[in-house]
Amino acid sequence: MLNFSTSEENYLKTIFHLQTKDENVSTNELAEKLKAKPASITDMMKKLKNRKLVNYQPYQGFRLTPEGKKVALSIIRRHRLWEYFLAEKLKFSWDEVHEVAEQLEHVSSKKLIDKLDEYLGSPKFDPHGDPIPDTNGKMETGKQISLQELPLNKTARICFIANQSGLLLEHLNEKKINIGASIAVKRKFSYDDSLEIKLDNKLMTISDQLAKNIFVKHG
Amino acid sequence: MLNFSTSEENYLKTIFHLQTKDENVSTNELAEKLKAKPASITDMMKKLKNRKLVNYQPYQGFRLTPEGKKVALSIIRRHRLWEYFLAEKLKFSWDEVHEVAEQLEHVSSKKLIDKLDEYLGSPKFDPHGDPIPDTNGKMETGKQISLQELPLNKTARICFIANQSGLLLEHLNEKKINIGASIAVKRKFSYDDSLEIKLDNKLMTISDQLAKNIFVKHG
DNA sequence: AGTATTTTTTAGGTTTGTCTAAATTTATTT
DNA sequence: AAATAAATTTAGACAAACCTAAAAAATACT
Numbered sequence: 088m089l090n091f092s093t094s095e096e097n098y099l100k101t102i103f104h105l106q107t108k109d110e111n112v113s114t115n116e117l118a119e120k121l122k123a124k125p126a127s128i129t130d131m132m133k134k135l136k137n138r139k140l141v142n143y144q145p146y147q148g149f150r151l152t153p154e155g156k157k158v159a160l161s162i163i164r165r166h167r168l169w170e171y172f173l174a175e176k177l178k179f180s181w182d183e184v185h186e187v188a189e190q191l192e193h194v195s196s197k198k199l200i201d202k203l204d205e206y207l208g209s210p211k212f213d214p215h216g217d218p219i220p221d222t223n224g225k226m227e228t229g230k231q232i233s234l235q236e237l238p239l240n241k242t243a244r245i246c247f248i249a250n251q252s253g254l255l256l257e258h259l260n261e262k263k264i265n266i267g268a269s270i271a272v273k274r275k276f277s278y279d280d281s282l283e284i285k286l287d288n289k290l291m292t293i294s295d296q297l298a299k300n301i302f303v304k305h306g
Numbered sequence: 307m308l309n310f311s312t313s314e315e316n317y318l319k320t321i322f323h324l325q326t327k328d329e330n331v332s333t334n335e336l337a338e339k340l341k342a343k344p345a346s347i348t349d350m351m352k353k354l355k356n357r358k359l360v361n362y363q364p365y366q367g368f369r370l371t372p373e374g375k376k377v378a379l380s381i382i383r384r385h386r387l388w389e390y391f392l393a394e395k396l397k398f399s400w401d402e403v404h405e406v407a408e409q410l411e412h413v414s415s416k417k418l419i420d421k422l423d424e425y426l427g428s429p430k431f432d433p434h435g436d437p438i439p440d441t442n443g444k445m446e447t448g449k450q451i452s453l454q455e456l457p458l459n460k461t462a463r464i465c466f467i468a469n470q471s472g473l474l475l476e477h478l479n480e481k482k483i484n485i486g487a488s489i490a491v492k493r494k495f496s497y498d499d500s501l502e503i504k505l506d507n508k509l510m511t512i513s514d515q516l517a518k519n520i521f522v523k524h525g
Numbered sequence: 526a527g528t529a530t531t532t533t534t535t536a537g538g539t540t541t542g543t544c545t546a547a548a549t550t551t552a553t554t555t
Numbered sequence: 556a557a558a559t560a561a562a563t564t565t566a567g568a569c570a571a572a573c574c575t576a577a578a579a580a581a582t583a584c585t
Contacts, residue, residue: 092541092542094541094542094543113562113563114562114563114564115561115562115563123542123543123544124543124544124545125562125563125564126543126544126545126546126563126564126565127542127543127544128563129563129564129565130541130542130543130564131542134541134542145550145563145564146549146550146551146562146563146564173418176425177418177421177422177425178421178425179417179421183417186415187413187415187417187418190413190414190415191410191413194406194409194410194413195409196405196406196409198398198402198406199392199396199406202396202397202398203396206395206396311571311572313571313572313573332532332533333532333533333534334531334532334533342572342573342574343573343574343575344532344533344534345533345534345535345573345574345575345576346572346573346574347533348533348534348535349534349571349572349573350572350573353571353572364533364534364580365532365533365534365579365580365581
């Protein structure tokens with residue numbers, strides 16, 4: 088894979104996040120996300136079109152080519168792996184990791200990212216619950232959310248426990264709450280944000296604190 | 307501390323490495339180190355002089371101001387901490403770390419570096435044996451000498467391995483001779499210049515060839 | 526000291542990525 | 556379908572960081 092400038096990488100990454108199945112990304116849309124002027128977007132689109140990273144026809148918006156998507160995914164991979172590293176190893180809080188990862192993601196060394204991934208144990212989700220693409224750009228579908236964010240009566244699967252302290256794990260064990268289990272939220276009590284959940288056809292109540300550390304995926 | 311461009315940071319860092327107590331750095335000297343043309347150096351010196359980071363008089367060479375030195379040391383700190391991280395945690399070999407650290411050193415987040423330092427246990431030497439400056443730019447100053455030059459019974463710390471070949475590293479590994487270890491020379495055999503050394507309270511004999519490649523610092 | 530050589534600087538140009546302002550195309554409204 | 560508004564592109568400019576070639580200063584050499 089060739090080398091790209093920080094600017095090009097940011098454009099590709101942002102287009103990836105903006106584009107949907109059927110709709111092209113518009114110049115103004117991208118300009119706003121990147122905090123740049125529309126004229127700058129047009130300039131860059133011409134360049135990226137030349138490099139065959141986007142499909143672009145004047146006045147018609149643009150989208151990534153398969154090659155462009157591949158590059159975007161590798162940047163997103165770097166970003167999310169660094170976020171994971173910052174949170175997990177350096178103990179950054181979840182809301183501080185993004186800014187620093189924005190810089191780290193542009194360090195281009197395949198070997199660095201592969202070794203970082205290995206060192207971290209090939210995590211599948213970053214600290215915001217977003218899936219981390221693998222070397223081939225493949226990743227889990229859907230976003231990981233905390234149990235607290237799960238809408239009422241939506242069935243989901245437990246896939247990750249954050250902030251793994253001994254006490255928390257012990258508590259989960261006692262309540263027989265395990266990774267992989269099917270779970271749904273039946274009631275939310277606004278007084279203390281505790282939840283009534285349904286697990287293995289059994290109802291129980293869990294605290295806000297606990298719910299925030301249980302991550303689930305739809306489906 | 308203000309923010310500097312990658313280019314400015316590379317200039318400051320390189321001037322720091324080139325300047326000596328009494329001699330200014332010359333335009334050509336810096337041009338060669340940075341693989342740039344002399345004209346580019348002059349351009350940048352004007353800019354850095356404006357920012358009061360170097361003392362520069364046309365045709366007279368230049369050197370860092372105290373402020374410039376402070377910035378240079380913080381870049382060197384970042385570089386060496388990342389080198390340590392790459393070698394120690396990601397298991398890069400000593401000769402691969404520099405190139406990647408050249409990129410990582412320009413990620414500017416005070417918090418990142420402080421947390422990285424803490425995570426690594428505030429190491430004092432990087433994988434090449436060079437001292438790592440602390441937050442205030444202070445670092446170990448002792449002069450590096452080869453083990454062959456170390457006086458009898460003086461305790462010293464291993465800080466640098468020269469001429470690192472795979473064989474040498476393997477050999478050191480086998481003898482459990484590591485950077486940072488405390489070491490002293492007990493006897494010198496003039497027949498073949500081999501040494502009897504004390505390492506971790508154990509006596510062993512090493513060849514002249516090996517001793518010449520091990521660098522230590524007093525203290 | 527006067528000339529030749531080396532070093533350094535100046536002048537002007539290039540590339541990348543940005544901008545503003547004007548022109549153009551597309552979309553919306555009456 | 557015109558007229559108006561919005562979105563997009565073009566044209567031209569600018570800053571950073573580099574370059575080449577020519578000029579100027581410092582140094583070295585008879």
